[in-house]
Amino acid sequence: MKASMDRRSFLKGAGTLALGGLIPLNLIEVAFGKDNPQNFTFGYISDSHLTHIKGTQFVRNWDHGLRRAVAEVNMMDPKPDFVVYGGDIAQLGKKEEIDHGLEMLSAIRNKMHYVMGEHDYYLDLGKYWESQLGPQWYSFDHKGVHFVVLNSILTYPDWTYKRWPSARERMHQMARLDNPQGSPFMVGEAQRAWLQQDLAKVSKDTPIVVLSHSPLYKIYKGWNFWTEDAEQVQALLQPFRKVTVIHGHVHQVLYNQIGNISFYAVMSTAWPWPYANTYTQAKSLVPKLTVPMNRADPFHERDATGWTSFDLANGHVDTHYQLWSNTDRTVAFNMRDGKPEDTVYQPEDQRIPPQTQY
Amino acid sequence: MNYKHTRFFLSLTLGLGLGLAGSVNVQADEFTKADLEQWQQDFTWTVKKGERLFHSPLGSNTVSCDQCHPNAANTHPETYPKFQKQLGRVATLGDMINWCIQNPAQGKPMSLDDPRMIALEAYITYERRGVPLAPGKH
Ligand SMILES: [Fe+2]
């Protein structure tokens, strides 16, 4: 735990750098991993929501977010072993948007893994994405850790195939977060069967890291901060000793522990979302464990957005939220308490006024 | 003179004074169930209109309010008027709506009595119903 506290989150001041300065950066101190070849770092960029206006025009604000994340991930030192894109490259699943995002992401000098988001999927049901990026779910092994990539944003076939007059209409309906006509996300039976088979080959003490777009637990159905078959997926993961789920979609600092499984959300490069319990007309289950991010300042376009990096030491994950226009956060797995905790703000008496979300 | 009488007398004089003697609406402070229903309908209609606007592009870049404020969350209408550090003055809810129209949505501000502005305020406030007023709260 101490090691996690001491490990500085990197790239303080990278903003200045990305904006044109040339400050040599060597800020990450790997207090744990120098000698242990099993320990490693990976970068995570997510939820850029690039939006095509017309012709060659895209929403400037969202472009800036992704461009900055790409520049900063390229400056991680030491270099991460790979970089994950957590879904929602596009806003309305358009080829123009996916191409625009992949062009920006092509500047990353690293191996990439991609996760499907609902904004990438519901126009053509993932066809173009898949033609550019490969399968929507698969697993891979890296330095003794078993990684699983899932498409967790599927939904009931009736909603997908029968409900809407056109693909475009379906995409628009799914793109609205607070849509009363929406439909809950799910991993689905086929993928769960695949996951069960995939995990059957893995020993129970192998650390497992699952990469999904939606949280694989239930927070608030009304905004799809939710996966309908979360319990069934969790049941497949619980037998393993060290399990981490990393997800996008919620555009906020969020973490949780359920049984053996630690959950961490990643930042969006585009915009922050309110915590579900700030919507007072409905009940929601925001994890008590989470110390919220600061309330966003709308006068700073990049506030409460950013990217995320992960250290894997001893099969557990430490999460570094790289927050633009704000103080970075580190949430690390606390071996003693057996759950993720903020390395600064976790105790009640350490919280600061902007963390009160209402 | 009893109360009813006075009121009738006053309304009549006022009405005459303003040249509105023909107006049938001489009773100012009594309303019926039907009135209430009508007014509620008008309000609900305005909330619905506000909800539609809130979920449509109001500026030049296709970006809509609900993209950052699902169910109008994080708009805190109960805290207005309040001091806005960045505006350097006590601002109204309408001021902040305009701020978000001009910046994230890259649009032109609305006048504060624009029916669209009123509808947006109706929707935002309705989604926050039941929360105690907290003017000035940051
Ligand atoms: Fe997203």
Ligand SMILES: [Fe+2]
């Ligand atoms: Fe999403």
